[in-house]
Amino acid sequence: MALIQLEKLSKSYGRGNNAVSILKDFDFTFNAGEMLAITGKSGSGKTTLLNLIGAVDFADSGRYLFNGEEKRFRNVSDGVRFRAQNIGFIVQHFALIDDFTVYENVLMSLWETxxxxxxxxxxxxxVLERLDILDLKDKYPPQLSGGEKQRTAIARAIVRKPAIILADEPTGALDAAAEKNTMDILKELHAEGTGIIIVTHDPEIAAQCDRTFELVKG
Ligand SMILES: Nc1ncnc2c1ncn2[C@@H]1O[C@H](COP(=O)(O)OP(=O)(O)O)[C@@H](O)[C@H]1O
Ligand SMILES: [Mg+2]
Incomplete structure (x- = not known):
């Protein structure tokens, strides 16, 4: 069953003569529990697409159906609420808060629930125990390795038990061991029924997914 359906979605940045179209009449389907790789050249709109799916940003026109229900986000708080219920986000540079401990970084993910x-x-x-970072719970992000930061970011994304995880180049800043660890965790979540979308440049990462979707600009 389709978890996400985008129908004729269009998104541009800027206004009037300066408007740049990124997605135009874009159709896309993601089935519940799938593990999908999104590839495409830099600037092709991969992050834009994840932001639309995660309601971080909104389309200019078209329809967004989640679980068969049309979503009409009116403002930022609609997006926050939608994400809190359904979406876990993981980004390349982790986006942890340096003044919060590992425990607090993960805890804040539950504020909106x-x-x-x-x-x-x-x-x-x-979730800290599951990701093997329980002993790091009182440390701050600057005290962690890249792999430990990524596991903290994954913990923050999955503590809400989202139906889908959106990962934007999650292994781009990691060494080989941490990359494998990240993929192992994502595959484990996939095996448990969580939907996964991974944006990646790496054919080896894409090959570990069920399906690859290549985004072409325009
Ligand atoms: N907030 C923004 N304002 C204006 N242009 C943007 C904005 N975000 C992205 N862009 C532009 O949109 C295009 C697609 O960006 P992005 O979705 O980040 O691509 P990708 O993730 O595939 O590299 C790029 O040309 C980028 O410069
Ligand atoms: Mg990007």
């Missing part, structure tokens, strides 16, 4: 405080603590500790 209706989880009770004592349940939050339990959920965070469980």
């Amino acid at each position: 209706p989880t009770k405080p004592h349940e939050r603590k339990k959920k965070v500790l469980e």
